[in-house]
Amino acid sequence: MISPFTYFPGAGRGFQRLVSNCWLLCLFLLSLASVGHAEPSAANNAEVEMGRKIYMEGMRPSGESLKGMRQSSVQVEGATAACETCHRRSGMGSLEGNIVVMPITGRFLFATAENRPLALVDPREAKNVTRAHAPYNDESLGKAIREGINVSGAKMSPLMPQYALTDVEIKAVSSYLKQLSSDLSPGVGESSLRFATIVTPGVDPQKSKVMEDMMRRAFEQRNASQQTYSGRMRSPLDLLPRTLRNWELTVWVLEGAPETWAAQLAEKYRSEPVFAVISGVSTTTWAPVHNFCQQEKLPCMFPSVALPPVETGYYPLYFSRGVTLEAEVLAKHLRSEDKSVPKRLVQFYRDDEVGRGAAKALTDALKDFDIKIENRALDDKDLAHLKNTLKDISSKDAVMLWLQSADLTAVSKAAPKQVPAVAYVSGFLAAENYSFISKAWKPNVRVVYPYELGAKREKNQQMMKGWLKTWQLPLVDEAFQSEVFFNVLFLTDLSSQMLDNLFRDHLIERAEDMLSFGSNVSAYPFLGLSRGQRFASKGAYIARFGKDGKLGADSEWLVP
Amino acid sequence: MTDNDQILGLINLRKSLILSAFIIAFSLVRPVLAEESINMEHKPDAPSFTRSTATYNVPDVAVIRQDGKKLSFIKELDDGRPVVMSFVFVSCSAICPMLTHVMSKLQTKLDQEKQQAHLISISIDPESDTPAKLTEYAKKFGAEPGWDFYTGTRAVSLSLQKAFNTYRGDKMNHTAVILMRSKPGQPWLRVEGFLSADAVFQEYSALSR
Numbered sequence: 230m231i232s233p234f235t236y237f238p239g240a241g242r243g244f245q246r247l248v249s250n251c252w253l254l255c256l257f258l259l260s261l262a263s264v265g266h267a268e269p270s271a272a273n274n275a276e277v278e279m280g281r282k283i284y285m286e287g288m289r290p291s292g293e294s295l296k297g298m299r300q301s302s303v304q305v306e307g308a309t310a311a312c313e314t315c316h317r318r319s320g321m322g323s324l325e326g327n328i329v330v331m332p333i334t335g336r337f338l339f340a341t342a343e344n345r346p347l348a349l350v351d352p353r354e355a356k357n358v359t360r361a362h363a364p365y366n367d368e369s370l371g372k373a374i375r376e377g378i379n380v381s382g383a384k385m386s387p388l389m390p391q392y393a394l395t396d397v398e399i400k401a402v403s404s405y406l407k408q409l410s411s412d413l414s415p416g417v418g419e420s421s422l423r424f425a426t427i428v429t430p431g432v433d434p435q436k437s438k439v440m441e442d443m444m445r446r447a448f449e450q451r452n453a454s455q456q457t458y459s460g461r462m463r464s465p466l467d468l469l470p471r472t473l474r475n476w477e478l479t480v481w482v483l484e485g486a487p488e489t490w491a492a493q494l495a496e497k498y499r500s501e502p503v504f505a506v507i508s509g510v511s512t513t514t515w516a517p518v519h520n521f522c523q524q525e526k527l528p529c530m531f532p533s534v535a536l537p538p539v540e541t542g543y544y545p546l547y548f549s550r551g552v553t554l555e556a557e558v559l560a561k562h563l564r565s566e567d568k569s570v571p572k573r574l575v576q577f578y579r580d581d582e583v584g585r586g587a588a589k590a591l592t593d594a595l596k597d598f599d600i601k602i603e604n605r606a607l608d609d610k611d612l613a614h615l616k617n618t619l620k621d622i623s624s625k626d627a628v629m630l631w632l633q634s635a636d637l638t639a640v641s642k643a644a645p646k647q648v649p650a651v652a653y654v655s656g657f658l659a660a661e662n663y664s665f666i667s668k669a670w671k672p673n674v675r676v677v678y679p680y681e682l683g684a685k686r687e688k689n690q691q692m693m694k695g696w697l698k699t700w701q702l703p704l705v706d707e708a709f710q711s712e713v714f715f716n717v718l719f720l721t722d723l724s725s726q727m728l729d730n731l732f733r734d735h736l737i738e739r740a741e742d743m744l745s746f747g748s749n750v751s752a753y754p755f756l757g758l759s760r761g762q763r764f765a766s767k768g769a770y771i772a773r774f775g776k777d778g779k780l781g782a783d784s785e786w787l788v789p
Numbered sequence: 790m791t792d793n794d795q796i797l798g799l800i801n802l803r804k805s806l807i808l809s810a811f812i813i814a815f816s817l818v819r820p821v822l823a824e825e826s827i828n829m830e831h832k833p834d835a836p837s838f839t840r841s842t843a844t845y846n847v848p849d850v851a852v853i854r855q856d857g858k859k860l861s862f863i864k865e866l867d868d869g870r871p872v873v874m875s876f877v878f879v880s881c882s883a884i885c886p887m888l889t890h891v892m893s894k895l896q897t898k899l900d901q902e903k904q905q906a907h908l909i910s911i912s913i914d915p916e917s918d919t920p921a922k923l924t925e926y927a928k929k930f931g932a933e934p935g936w937d938f939y940t941g942t943r944a945v946s947l948s949l950q951k952a953f954n955t956y957r958g959d960k961m962n963h964t965a966v967i968l969m970r971s972k973p974g975q976p977w978l979r980v981e982g983f984l985s986a987d988a989v990f991q992e993y994s995a996l997s998r
Contacts (some may be wrong), residue, residue, distance in 0.1 A: 300837075302985060303890045313883045325883045326957065326964040353962075387983045388883055389838055408925050609958035755943060758916060759960070767916040786942065788916045 245282055262359070273404060281406025283398060285318070287311030289396065297390025300377070305390050307598070314400070315388070319734035320409040323742065324351055328388060331359065332730075335407035338365040340686065350727040352743060369732045371399040378733060410732040416504030417731045422474040423638060424720075427509035427532065428482045429490070439705045440510055440533075440713050441480055447717035472706050474728045483518075490517040498525060505736060508532055508716045510709070512633065514582040519545045528736050530720070531765070533712045535657050536583045541763040544729050544733070548712060548753065550765040552587035552631065555655050555677040557789035558769040560594030562677075570649045571627040573601045577618070577640075578631035581605035587631040587655065594789070600627075612636055615643035627654045634662030641665030648673050654770065656680065660706055660720050663774075671774050678706055678772040680752040689749050708752040715751040722747060754786060796808075838982030840992065845977060846946045852911075852939040855923040862939070862949065867973040870907040871997055873989075874968040876955045878914035880924045884965050887983065891967070893930045894986030895993070900933070906993070908936035913960045915946040971997045 237316075284286040287295040289308045294307035308314070312333070317323050320334035329350050341364050348404050351357040362380055365373070369380045374392050377385045394402070418425045426444060428437040452475045462483070481497045483490050495518070501717075506522060509515075509532035516538050522529035523542035535551045563570050576591060578584030588604050590630050595602060605618055619640070622628060628649045630640060637659060648669050656678040681689060690707060693714040697704055705711065723739050744765055745757035756765040768788035772780045852862045866872060875892060877885035884923070892908055900905055912918035918926075923938040940946070950956035955966050967989060969978045978996055980989070 299887065300983075300985075303887060303894075305886070309886060323883070323960070325881065326962055328883050388887060403859070572987065742961050746961070755916075757914070757916075757960070759917065760882060761880055762917055788942075 230373075230452075276401045276404040276409055279398070279401035280403070283394070283402055284312040284316075284405050284409075287382060289394075290401070293725060297392045297585065300387040310390060310392070317734070318740045319732050319738055320406060321348065321730055321732065321738065322350065322736045323738065328386065330386075330388075330585060333406060334410045335403075336411060338406060340364060343575065347728060347729070348730055349444065349726055349728055352739075353746075367400055367403050368394075369394070370403055373562075374399060374402070383468070384500070387608045396640055410730070410735065412731045414504055414729050415502035418474070420474055421477050422472065422724075422731065423477045423479065423503045424482050424505055424507045425479045425497070425503040426493075426507055427483065427511075429483050429487075429513060429518075431512050432483065432510050432514075434706050436709060437482075437510060439703060439710060440508060441478075441704055443697075443710065443713050444464055444717060446702065447721075448478050449719075451476055451721055455521055459684045471725060472727070472731065474729075474731075476724075477509035485692055487514050487517050491521055494518065494521045498527075503527070505733065506531060506532075507720055508713050510534070512583070526733055528733050528740075529739065531712060531716050533709050534587045537764075540737075544737060545763065546737070546758065547764050548751075548756070549679055552583060552655055552765050553590040554656060554764070554767070554789070555679060555769055556587055556590035557594045558679075559591060559653060559677050560598070560786055561787050561789050562593065562771050563600065564598060570600060571625060572599075573603065573625070574627045575603045575605060575622060576629045576631060577605050577607060579633070579636060580608050583658070584631050587658075588629075591629060607632075607636070612639045615639050617644070619645050623647060624650055627651045627653065629655075631655050631658060633658045634660050637662060637665040640777060641667065650676055653677055654774070662707065663780075665772075674774065676772045677769055678718065678780065679766065680767040681754040682772060682780060685754070686752060690752065692750050711750065711752040715756075719744070740776075809824060819940050829852065838980050838984050839868045839989075840978065840980045842976045843954070843979055845953050850941065850945045850948055851946060852949075853920055855920050855927055855938040855940075857920040862945075865937070865939070866949070867909075868907065870905055871971065871993070872907050872909060872968075872970045873993060874909040874911070874953075875952070876911050876913050876950060876963065876966065878912055878960055879918050879922050880914065881960070881963075884963065888965055889926075889930045891984065891986045891989055892936065893932065895989050896933055896936055898986060898990045899993075904997075906935070908932075910936070911946065911949055912936045912938070912940040913946055913950060913955075913963060915940040915943055969993055969996055 237410075279290050282290070283295060285308045289295055295310045299305065299307045315323060315330045317334050318329075320332060322330040322332045324330065331350065332348050337348070337359065340346060342361070345361065346359075348359045349357065350359055360388070370395070372378050373380065373385065374394055377389055377391045379385050382722050425621040426440065426458065428440075455471065455473055455475070477502055479497075481494065483493055485493075488719045498521075505528040507516075507530050509518065509529070511518070511532065511534045515532060515534040515536065518532070519538045520541065521527070522544045525546055531546055531548050534547070536553065537545070537547045537551055539550075550654040574591075574595070576588045578588045584606065592602050592604070607615070607618070611618060622645060624647060628651075630637065630652060632640065632655070633667050637654070641664070644665075644667050648670065648674065652670060652674045654674060654676045656676050657675065663676070680686065685721075690711055694704065696714065697710070709736065719740070722743065723736060726743065727735060727740055740756045741760055741762070745755070747755065753766040758765050768786045770782045770786055771784040772784040775781045823992060831907075847863060849861060849863045851859050852865065873892065873895065875888045877889055879885075889910065892910065894952050896908055911979065912923065916941045920940060923940060927936065927938050947956065953966075953968060956962055963982060965983055967980050967984070969980075969992065970976070978992060980992060985990070
C-alpha cells in the first residue's frame with residue numbers, strides 16, 4: 230500500500246504524529262491517498278495484456294474486433310470502439326464541448342471513501358471536480374460496460390457504447406485499469422516536479438542563457454505563488470485544488486557529435502529523471518533528442534528547433550515543422566503565382582543537416598513543377614568566397630537563402646549588383662536579421678515568414694515584453710523568447726488542470742486538447758493541436774518589406 | 790521529538806488546515822455543479838436534444854471541397870436542394886464520429902426514400918483537415934455523392950461557425966448541432982444534442998412537408 234501521504238508534499242513524521250488523532254486526517258485520507266495494487270504475476274500480466282488490447286486497440290482476445298452499440302443504435306467497431314478513443318491513453322478521460330468523459334483508472338473507479346483521488350473534469354470550470362461514488366467491482370464494471378448503467382444505478386451518457394463482453398474480458402479490462410496510470414511518472418518526487426531543458430552544441434550562448442534565465446525566473450515565480458500555506462489566503466482561488474509540488478529545472482547541455490547525444494541524454498536522465506522536457510534549443514539536428522523522448526516516453530514540449538524529424542512520435546511536440554514547412558509554403562506560393570515564375574531557382578544553404586533538409590524539402594515540394602532547381606551547399610570556405618558563388622545569378626533567377634543570420638551577413642558583403650528577380654529568405658533561420666539586405670535587393674526580397682505580422686503580433690507579444698522588463702531580462706530574439714515564454718505559461722495552465730494526476734500521457738493529452746485555449750502569447754498567429762497532431766502552427770506568410778522598412782504580408786496565411 | 794520536528798509539524802498542520810478548507814468548500818459546491826455538464830450520469834427521461842428555428846446571415850466566403858475545388862459557399866448552399874449541415878473535424882473522437890454516423894445513416898435513408906438533399910459537413914479544424922484528409926474521412930463514413938465536406942482558411946471556417954452560431958471559442962468546446970433547411974430563403978431548423986438518424990429523418994421530413 231502506498232502511503233496515504235504520497236500526494237502530500239513535505240509530510241514528515243512529526244506531522245503524522247501531530248495529526249494522528251485529528252479529524253483532519255480523515256479529510257486527508259479522503260482526498261489525497263492513492264490505491265494500492267498487487268505485485269504483478271505472470272497470469273496477471275497476461276490478463277493485463279488482454280485488457281490492453283481491448284482498451285487500446287479495440288481487439289478482443291479471440292482476435293475479433295470489438296463492437297459496441299451506442300444509444301440511438303449507432304454501432305462502433307474496432308479502433309473507434311476502443312475505450313482509449315474517449316477515455317484516452319492515460320485513462321484520465323477527456324472533455325469535448327459539454328461532454329465530460331470521466332477518468333476510469335483503478336484509482337478512480339475502485340476508490341473507497343478513504344482513498345479517493347481528485348481530478349478536474351472540466352478545466353474551464355475550476356470547481357468542477359470528480360464526484361464521489363461507491364467503489365466499482367468487476368460486477369458493477371460489467372454492468373456499466375454491458376448495459377450502460379453506472380454504479381449508482383443511473384443511465385450513462387448516450388455517447389458511451391454498450392459492449393457484449395464476457396466475464397473473462399471484463400476482468401481483463403478491470404485488471405488493465407487497475408495498473409493504468411497507477412504510479413506517478415518518473416520525475417515526480419514527494420514534493421517536487423522536475424523538468425529539463427536541452428541545449429545542443431553550437432547554440433549562441435546569449436540565446437541559451439536567456440532561455441535558462443527566463444525559465445528559472447518563471448519557475449521561481451510559479452513556486453512562490455504555490456506557497457499558499459503561509460497562512461494567508463489572498464483570493465478565493467487559493468481554495469482550488471492544485472499540486473503543491475515545487476517545480477525544479479535542470480539544464481542538459483549536450484556536447485560533441487550528435488551520434489553521442491543519446492548516451493549523454495541517457496546518463497543525464499538516469500542520474501536525474503525528469504517528468505518532461507520543456508523548451509530547448511538547437512541550430513542543428515534535433516533527431517537524437519526526439520528519439521530519446523519517444524523511447525523514454527518523455528514528453529518533449531515545444532523546443533525551438535529549425536528541423537524537427539519528419540516522422541512524428543507521441544511524446545515530442547513542436548511549434549511547427551520548421552524549414553520543411555517553409556519549403557512547402559514557398560512551393561505552394563510559387564505554384565499559385567499568376568505571374569510568370571523564374572525559370573531557375575538557386576538554393577543556397579549551409580552544408581549541414583538543417584540546410585540539406587530544407588533544400589531537399591523544397592526540391593521535393595516542387596517536383597513536377599516547371600522550374601529548374603540548382604543547389605549550392607556552402608561550407609566556411611565557400612562563405613568566405615561567396616562572390617564567386619553568386620557571380621552567375623542574373624535578374625531572371627530566383628534565389629532561396631536557407632541561411633542563418635551570421636551567414637546572411639556574408640551574403641550582404643558579396644551581394645552582386647545584379648539583383649535576382651526574387652530572393653527568398655527563410656524566416657526561421659534569418660531570425661529577424663535582415664541587415665544583410667542592400668537597398669538594391671530590398672524590393673526583391675521575400676521572407677517566408679512563419680510568425681504573425683504587424684499589430685496583432687505586437688499585441689500578442691506585449692505580455693512577454695512586459696514580463697521581461699519587470700524581471701530585467703534582455704530581449705535578444707523575440708520569436709525565440711516568445712517560444713520559451715509560451716512554454717512556461719502553458720505548463721502553468723497544464724499543471725493547474727492536472728492537479729496531482731502527474732502522468733506523462735495525461736500531460737500530452739491535456740496539451741493536445743487545451744493548446745488553443747486562452748490568449749495567444751506566442752509569435753505565431755495561432756497554435757492548436759488535436760489527437761495525433763504534433764505541429765501546433767501549420768502555415769506561413771510570404772512577406773515583403775514596406776516603404777517603412779517593416780515586414781508586411783504579401784500573401785494570405787498559406788497552409789500547404 | 791526535537792524542536793525542529795515540532796516546528797515542521799506545526800507548519801504542516803497549517804498546510805493541512807488550508808487543504809481541508811478547500812476540501813470542505815468542494816463538498817459544499819459539488820451538488821450545485823452537478824447539473825452543469827452532461828456527465829456520465831445521464832438522466833434517462835431527459836430529452837437528449839433541443840430544437841429551434843433560426844435565420845442566419847451567411848457570409849459569401851470561398852470554401853474548398855473535399856475534391857480540392859475552390860467554391861463559393863453561398864452558391865453551394867443555395868443550389869436549390871434541401872440542406873442538412875454539421876460542423877466537424879477529422880481528429881475529433883467523441884461528438885463528430887457520432888454526428889457523422891448519423892449523417893451517414895440519414896443519407897442512406899434519404900436515398901431509399903428517393904429524396905434529394907445536400908448534406909454538408911464543414912471542418913472546424915481547417916488547417917489540419919486538408920481536402921485529402923476530408924476525402925478519407927468521407928470514405929470512412931461511407932459518404933455517397935450528395936454529401937460534401939468543406940474546408941478553407943481558418944478565417945473562413947470561423948466566419949461560418951459564427952454565422953451559424955456554432956462557434957464556442959475553440960474546436961474542443963464544440964457541441965453537437967445539426968442544421969436543416971428545406972430550400973433557400975427558408976428558416977433553418979436547428980437541433981442540438983444527440984439524435985438518432987431516425988429522429989433526424991423525422992425532423993427532416995416534417996420540414997419538407
